[in-house]
Amino acid sequence: xxxITQTQPGMFVQEKEAVxxxxxxxxxxxxxxxxxxxxxxxxEMIFLIYQGSYDEQNATEGRYSLNFQKxxxxxxxxxxxxxxxxxxxxxCAMREIYSGGGADGLTFGKGTHLIIxx
Amino acid sequence: EAQVxxxxxxxxxxxxxxxxxxxxxxxxxxxxxxxxxxxxLGLRQIYYSMNVEVTxxxxxxxxxxxxxxxxxxxxxxxxxxxPNQTSLYFCASxxxxxxxxxxxxxxxxxxxxxx
Numbered sequence: 001x002x003x004i005t006q007t008q009p010g011m012f013v014q015e016k017e018a019v020x021x022x023x024x025x026x027x028x029x030x031x032x033x034x035x036x037x038x039x040x041x042x043x044e045m046i047f048l049i050y051q052g053s054y055d056e057q058n059a060t061e062g063r064y065s066l067n068f069q070k071x072x073x074x075x076x077x078x079x080x081x082x083x084x085x086x087x088x089x090x091x092c093a094m095r096e097i098y099s100g101g102g103a104d105g106l107t108f109g110k111g112t113h114l115i116i117x118x
Numbered sequence: 119e120a121q122v123x124x125x126x127x128x129x130x131x132x133x134x135x136x137x138x139x140x141x142x143x144x145x146x147x148x149x150x151x152x153x154x155x156x157x158x159l160g161l162r163q164i165y166y167s168m169n170v171e172v173t174x175x176x177x178x179x180x181x182x183x184x185x186x187x188x189x190x191x192x193x194x195x196x197x198x199x200x201p202n203q204t205s206l207y208f209c210a211s212x213x214x215x216x217x218x219x220x221x222x223x224x225x226x227x228x229x230x231x232x233x
Binding site for chain 2: 035037043044045047050091093095103105106107108109110111
């Protein structure tokens, strides 16, 4: 069963507008982490932001914020004031953390290709 | 500088010729893993290791082997590569224990083509 769903294969956004990239997840675990990564055309994976399942406040990192709605199992990435350099693939990922110690690897969504237009 | 280093970065090889992609991290991380990325499929985990001498299969382990004899190294071995293993490969590492939620560091990726 798919654990991470990104419903937007591609998006076009005007420069300076805010962008919301959707991510929903599926897990029965109580303890897990949610990640967003950016992958530019050069291929490297760039960590953007992290949200723990027990974190009460939404995570923020500069222009990035994570809109975490636990009951809806939603972890949308919001990019404020988009820039041309934000054009890239964006991946949502989840890691389940076991109560007995240990953790799973990352499960990724299929990604959203974001293109910022001048 | 915290790093995950993969080699080679680019490789074209022939079907059946054994190859190894090395991965090394300098952060004393317990957890290391390998992913492959294919168009339209995102990244999928091949193998992972929670510590030295502890490895386990991920979602797509067929055709791959790994070993974890030292904490810093986690090589990916393709004993008999086939064209369907043409992909972009990423090694990743992170802390373990109570720090499972910490940042997962990725290598720069290895572009592998099997002809």
